[in-house]
Amino acid sequence: MTGFPCYDMFDSPTKSSSSHSLGPTQYHDFISSQPFALELGGELPQLTLRYETYGTLLPDKSNAILVPHALSGDHHVAGRYHPDDPKPGWWDGFVGPGKAIDTDRFFVIGINCIGGCRGSTGPLSTDPRTGKPYGGFFPEITLGDIVRAQRLVIRHLGIPRLHAVVGGSMGGMQALLWSADYPDEVGRIAVLAAGLSQSPMAIALNAVSRACVESDPQWRGGHYLPGEGPQTGLAIGRQIAHISYLSSAAFDQKFGRARVPGAQPKDSVYWQVESYLQHQGESFVKRFDANSWLRITRAVDRFDLTSRAAAGRLFRAGGPDVLAIGFSSDWLYPTSELRMVVAAATAAGVNAAYHEVVTDAGHDGFLLPDTGLSVRLRAFLG
Amino acid sequence: MTGFPCYDMFDSPTKSSSSHSLGPTQYHDFISSQPFALELGGELPQLTLRYETYGTLLPDKSNAILVPHALSGDHHVAGRYHPDDPKPGWWDGFVGPGKAIDTDRFFVIGINCIGGCRGSTGPLSTDPRTGKPYGGFFPEITLGDIVRAQRLVIRHLGIPRLHAVVGGSMGGMQALLWSADYPDEVGRIAVLAAGLSQSPMAIALNAVSRACVESDPQWRGGHYLPGEGPQTGLAIGRQIAHISYLSSAAFDQKFGRARVPGAQPKDSVYWQVESYLQHQGESFVKRFDANSWLRITRAVDRFDLTSRAAAGRLFRAGGPDVLAIGFSSDWLYPTSELRMVVAAATAAGVNAAYHEVVTDAGHDGFLLPDTGLSVRLRAFLG
Numbered sequence: 001m002t003g004f005p006c007y008d009m010f011d012s013p014t015k016s017s018s019s020h021s022l023g024p025t026q027y028h029d030f031i032s033s034q035p036f037a038l039e040l041g042g043e044l045p046q047l048t049l050r051y052e053t054y055g056t057l058l059p060d061k062s063n064a065i066l067v068p069h070a071l072s073g074d075h076h077v078a079g080r081y082h083p084d085d086p087k088p089g090w091w092d093g094f095v096g097p098g099k100a101i102d103t104d105r106f107f108v109i110g111i112n113c114i115g116g117c118r119g120s121t122g123p124l125s126t127d128p129r130t131g132k133p134y135g136g137f138f139p140e141i142t143l144g145d146i147v148r149a150q151r152l153v154i155r156h157l158g159i160p161r162l163h164a165v166v167g168g169s170m171g172g173m174q175a176l177l178w179s180a181d182y183p184d185e186v187g188r189i190a191v192l193a194a195g196l197s198q199s200p201m202a203i204a205l206n207a208v209s210r211a212c213v214e215s216d217p218q219w220r221g222g223h224y225l226p227g228e229g230p231q232t233g234l235a236i237g238r239q240i241a242h243i244s245y246l247s248s249a250a251f252d253q254k255f256g257r258a259r260v261p262g263a264q265p266k267d268s269v270y271w272q273v274e275s276y277l278q279h280q281g282e283s284f285v286k287r288f289d290a291n292s293w294l295r296i297t298r299a300v301d302r303f304d305l306t307s308r309a310a311a312g313r314l315f316r317a318g319g320p321d322v323l324a325i326g327f328s329s330d331w332l333y334p335t336s337e338l339r340m341v342v343a344a345a346t347a348a349g350v351n352a353a354y355h356e357v358v359t360d361a362g363h364d365g366f367l368l369p370d371t372g373l374s375v376r377l378r379a380f381l382g
Numbered sequence: 383m384t385g386f387p388c389y390d391m392f393d394s395p396t397k398s399s400s401s402h403s404l405g406p407t408q409y410h411d412f413i414s415s416q417p418f419a420l421e422l423g424g425e426l427p428q429l430t431l432r433y434e435t436y437g438t439l440l441p442d443k444s445n446a447i448l449v450p451h452a453l454s455g456d457h458h459v460a461g462r463y464h465p466d467d468p469k470p471g472w473w474d475g476f477v478g479p480g481k482a483i484d485t486d487r488f489f490v491i492g493i494n495c496i497g498g499c500r501g502s503t504g505p506l507s508t509d510p511r512t513g514k515p516y517g518g519f520f521p522e523i524t525l526g527d528i529v530r531a532q533r534l535v536i537r538h539l540g541i542p543r544l545h546a547v548v549g550g551s552m553g554g555m556q557a558l559l560w561s562a563d564y565p566d567e568v569g570r571i572a573v574l575a576a577g578l579s580q581s582p583m584a585i586a587l588n589a590v591s592r593a594c595v596e597s598d599p600q601w602r603g604g605h606y607l608p609g610e611g612p613q614t615g616l617a618i619g620r621q622i623a624h625i626s627y628l629s630s631a632a633f634d635q636k637f638g639r640a641r642v643p644g645a646q647p648k649d650s651v652y653w654q655v656e657s658y659l660q661h662q663g664e665s666f667v668k669r670f671d672a673n674s675w676l677r678i679t680r681a682v683d684r685f686d687l688t689s690r691a692a693a694g695r696l697f698r699a700g701g702p703d704v705l706a707i708g709f710s711s712d713w714l715y716p717t718s719e720l721r722m723v724v725a726a727a728t729a730a731g732v733n734a735a736y737h738e739v740v741t742d743a744g745h746d747g748f749l750l751p752d753t754g755l756s757v758r759l760r761a762f763l764g
Contacts, residue, residue, distance in 0.1 A: 040647050197639065198639075200630075200633035200638060201634075203655055207655065208621045208622050211621065217599060243583065248582075251582035251583040252582055254582075257579065257582060265522040266680075270680075271589065271683065273586050273589065274589040277590065298647070
C-alpha cells in the first residue's frame with residue numbers, strides 16, 4: 001500500500017514503531033464543483049481531493065502540518081486502515097503519537113495530488129464533460145497546480161495558516177512552493193531530499209522512464225482501456241526510477257552479486273538484483289496508472305525556482321523558517337542542492353538551517369527511520 | 383563511426399590532434415578454423431577476429447600494446463580510414479604519433495571483441511553449421527573468452543609478450559584479465575575507469591537496459607530478421623546506459639534546463655536533454671546489434687575478480703605493473719574501485735600506482751583528451 005516499495009530493503013519502520021502507530025485511519029474526499037484553472041492552460045471542470053488527517057485540530061486551528069507526498073506516494077501518510085493491513089502509511093516512522101511529527105500535538109494532513117491515481121482527480125477519473133475517463137486527455141499539470149489544489153483542502157478545513165509543511169522529494173518541492181507562493185500561510189517548511197529545481201540529469205532519468213511507457217504498443221497515446229495499458233513499459237520505467245532512489249552501497253548491501261538459484265546464464269533474470277527490480281516494476285504497475293506517471297514526472301521536471309531565487313523573489317525576510325535535510329548518499333537530489341536551498345533562504349534573511357543524514361540508503365533515505373533526523377525535525381516543529 | 387557518441391559533448395580530440403593523427407588505417411580479419419571453446423559451455427566452430435594495428439612492430443616484437451575496447455567500441459582505435467571520415471577512431475586523442483601511446487615507438491593493436499557486431503564473430507555472423515546468422519542462438523560469452531580470442535590474434539602476429547595492455551571501462555576489465563590469466567605475457571597494464579568486478583548497481587543499470595530490449599515485441603527471443611529487430615527497445619536501453627556514462631555536472635553544462643524550441647508541454651520530447659538522449663538512442667541502433675548488446679552487457683556483468691584477489695591469486699609479485707586511473711565524477715565505476723585495484727596489486731607485491739583525473743565528464747572521461755593523463759600514461763609505458 002505504501003508508495004515506496006523499498007521500505008523492505010532496510011529495517012521497516014513498522015518493526016520498531018507499530019506499537020505507537022495511529023489507530024484505524026480513514027480518508028475523506030473533498031469535492032469542489034468549481035472549475036480549477038491550470039497553470040499551463042485549460043481547466044479541470046470539477047475536482048476531487050482525497051485526504052487523510054491524524055491528530056486533533058486545535059480550536060484556534062494553529063497546529064496543522066501538511067505532509068505532501070512524493071511521486072508515487074499518496075494521502076495515506078501514517079497509520080493503518082485496518083489493524084491487519086500489512087503496512088502502515090508511507091511515513092509512519094515519523095508521524096504518530098510521540099513521533100517526530102507528534103499527532104498528540106499536531107493535526108497532520110495528507111492529500112493525494114491531482115494528476116495522481118489514488119483518489120484525487122487524475123487520468124483515471126471521469127471527465128464530467130464526456131462521462132468517460134480522462135485517460136490520455138488529462139491535461140498537463142504543474143507542482144504549482146498541485147499545491148493550489150491542496151490549498152483548497154486546507155481552506156475547507158478552516159485553516160488560515162499552516163504550522164508547517166514537511167515533505168521529501170517531490171513533497172519537498174511542494175513545501176518550497178508553499179513558502180514561495182503563500183508565505184503568509186505557513187510558519188515553517190522542512191524540505192527533505194529535494195532542491196530548488198529538477199536537475200537536468202534527474203530530467204534525463206524521468207525522460208527515459210517516460211520513453212519506456214510511451215514506446216509500449218499498449219500505450220496508444222494514453223488512450224488505453226482499463227486493465228490494458230502499457231504495463232510492460234511502466235514496469236521497466238519504474239525500474240529505472242527505482243535505481244535512482246537507491247545508492248551503489250545499498251545495492252551492494254542488499255544484493256551483492258548474488259544469483260537467482262537455478263538461473264541459467266542466458267536467462268533474462270539471472271541476478272538477484274534483476275529479480276528484485278522486476279518484482280518492483282510488476283508491483284508498481286498494480287498500483288499506479290501510466291498516464292499519472294507521465295503527468296506527475298513531467299510536473300516534477302518543470303519544477304524550477306532558481307530564477308525566482310536569483311531575483312530575490314523566492315524567500316523573503318519574515319517568511320517561513322526553513323530546515324533543509326540532505327541524505328549523504330542521495331545522488332538524485334544530492335546534498336549540494338539542499339545546501340543551496342539554505343543559502344538562498346539565508347541570503348534573503350530567512351531563518352534557515354541544514355541537517356544531513358549520513359546513510360547508505362540513497363534518495364529513499366528520507367523514508368526511513370532515523371533518530372537524529374527525528375530529533376531535529378521535532379525541535380524544528382517546536 | 384566511433385563507439386562513443388558523446389565525444390561531441392566536450393572538446394573533440396579531433397580538434398586538437400587531427401594534425402597528428404595517423405594516416406589512412408585499415409582493418410584485417412584473422413580467421414581461425416579451429417573450434418573455440420567457451421567458458422560457459424559450447425563452442426564457436428569458427429572464429430573471425432577483426433583487428434587494426436598502428437605503428438611498426440620491432441623485429442624483436444617487444445613494443446606491442448593492446449588496447450581493448452569498451453562495450454560499444456571496436457577495433458578502430460585511432461586514425462581514419464579515409465581522410466574525409468568525419469571522426470577518427472575512438473581513442474585517437476591518446477593513440478598516434480607523439481601521443482600518450484606513441485605510434486612512433488609502439489605497435490598498437492585494436493581488436494573487435496567476439497560477440498560484437500563490428501566484424502568479429504558475433505550474433506550477426508553466419509553459423510557455419512546452419513548457414514544462417516547466429517542471431518538469438520549465439521552462445522553466452524565471458525570477458526575471459528574475449529581475452530582468450532584476442533590472444534589468438536596476438537599469437538598470429540608473432541608476439542610472445544605484450545609490452546602493455548591499456549583499456550578503459552570494459553577494456554580495463556580485459557586488461558585486468560590479461561594480467562590475471564597471462565601474467566607472463568604482458569609487461570604492464572593500465573586500467574581506466576573500471577574495477578575488480580561489476581558492481582550490483584552497474585548490473586542493475588544493464589539489467590534494465592536489457593529489459594528494454596527483451597520487452598520490445600520485435601525482439602522475438604533474439605530471432606529477429608535483418609533490418610527488423612528491437613530497435614525501439616535498444617534505443618531506449620542505450621539511453622539508460624548513456625546517462626550512466628555522464629555526470630550530473632555534465633548534464634548541467636551541456637543542456638541545463640533548456641527546452642526544445644516550439645515544444646509543447648505534453649510533447650514526448652520537450653527538454654533538450656530528452657532530444658539529445660533520443661538522438662543518441664537512434665544513432666546507436668544504426669550501428670549496433672541488439673543481440674550483441676545483450677551478450678556483451680551480460681559478459682560485463684559476470685566480470686568478477688574479487689574472490690581471486692581475496693585469495694591472493696589475482697596478482698603475483700613480478701607480474702605486470704599496474705596503473706589504475708580513476709575519473710573523479712565517474713559514478714558507474716567510481717574512483718574507489720580503481721583504488722581497490724591498486725590496493726589488491728600492492729598487497730600482492732606488484733608495482734602499482736593510482737592516478738586521478740579531475741573531470742566533470744563522468745565515466746566517459748576516459749575517452750577525452752587530458753594532458754595530465756597523457757603525461758602519466760606515457761611515463762608508465764616507458
